[in-house]
Amino acid sequence: MFQKNISLKPYNTFGIEAYAESFVSVTSLTQLQNIISKNKEVFILSGGSNILLTKNISKPVVHLNLKGVEILESPNPNEVFVKAQAGENWHEFVLWCIANNFGGLENLSLIPGNVGTSPMQNIGAYGVEIKDTFYELEALEITTGKIKNFKKEDCNFGYRESVFKNIFRGKYIIINVTFQLTKNQHKLNTSYGAIQTELKNNGIANPTIKNVSNAVIAIRQSKLPNPKEIGNSGSFFKNPVISTEHFKILKKEYPEIPHYPITKKTVKVPAGWLVEQCGFKGKRFGDAGVHKNQALVLVNYGNATGKEIFELAQKILQTVNNTFDIDLEIEVNMV
Numbered sequence: 001m002f003q004k005n006i007s008l009k010p011y012n013t014f015g016i017e018a019y020a021e022s023f024v025s026v027t028s029l030t031q032l033q034n035i036i037s038k039n040k041e042v043f044i045l046s047g048g049s050n051i052l053l054t055k056n057i058s059k060p061v062v063h064l065n066l067k068g069v070e071i072l073e074s075p076n077p078n079e080v081f082v083k084a085q086a087g088e089n090w091h092e093f094v095l096w097c098i099a100n101n102f103g104g105l106e107n108l109s110l111i112p113g114n115v116g117t118s119p120m121q122n123i124g125a126y127g128v129e130i131k132d133t134f135y136e137l138e139a140l141e142i143t144t145g146k147i148k149n150f151k152k153e154d155c156n157f158g159y160r161e162s163v164f165k166n167i168f169r170g171k172y173i174i175i176n177v178t179f180q181l182t183k184n185q186h187k188l189n190t191s192y193g194a195i196q197t198e199l200k201n202n203g204i205a206n207p208t209i210k211n212v213s214n215a216v217i218a219i220r221q222s223k224l225p226n227p228k229e230i231g232n233s234g235s236f237f238k239n240p241v242i243s244t245e246h247f248k249i250l251k252k253e254y255p256e257i258p259h260y261p262i263t264k265k266t267v268k269v270p271a272g273w274l275v276e277q278c279g280f281k282g283k284r285f286g287d288a289g290v291h292k293n294q295a296l297v298l299v300n301y302g303n304a305t306g307k308e309i310f311e312l313a314q315k316i317l318q319t320v321n322n323t324f325d326i327d328l329e330i331e332v333n334m335v
Helices: 029-038 090-099 193-201 209-223 244-253 271-277 306-324
Strands: 003-007 019-026 043-045 061-064 069-073 079-085 134-141 147-151 172-182 231-235 241-243 266-268 288-290 297-300
Touching: 019 029, 029 061, 029 134, 029 172, 090 209, 193 209, 241 244, 244 266, 271 306, 288 306, 297 306
Parallel strands: 019 061, 043 061
Antiparallel strands: 003 019, 069 079, 079 172, 134 147, 134 172, 231 297, 241 266, 288 297
């Protein structure tokens, strides 16, 4: 069942060459449970969009390839529950929802990865996060092989955070996720200026969920590199939240610093702007580099190793700290 010495390059969007000593792709829950019952120490690999492989993997690598989407009716005539298996491609799932006129996920179009990893870091974009439409998920407990249900309140969602990234890290395997979406009377979120501008440029005054999705796709394609064309993992750093006092000090020196108030005492500053101000945007160090259009994205120009990408990230973290006295946090999972 397990294959030996398998390259993981096709299984991570950074396109990093690393090897699995043993590898299996599972397509059913029964198959997954059988493998887990015999191997408690495993490395779960899903869409490979949020990891940086810095070494070969000695643990058995289990590629989660569970497929299927199911419509579950809601007592509310304006709502529908949609359950998607963990191995479904996220963007394709979003487009499927839009094609069925199910609203709520349109702002999350073109985010790389699979459905199963979306709740782990509470993926978000353009004013929307997974927690806004999340209803529940089912996860396999590795030590017992039992299936456990997690409601929204169980997941402790935060900014790019959930219990699956901290206290339950490595303890559960998410096997499916259920979303609570709208069937009509969609609540569109077009508050982000970039979306409003894109819709206006296309002469759209009364947008549909499809219009919003198309706008988001156009914006992301203009800013972010396609992993199929150049290896990357999307946003590499989290946008830092700093105190208003710290922000006021920075504002005096950098009057143009962009910011988003979070509370009366805290402000969010775009990490990409900080990295760009430090001179890294478009810089290349061998085959490791910072994207020319978006300084938040680290890229592999072809043959960079995970270690080289990591070393570049460390150089950026140190420079940002020295320049702004801000500690950036890496969003990508390091392996």
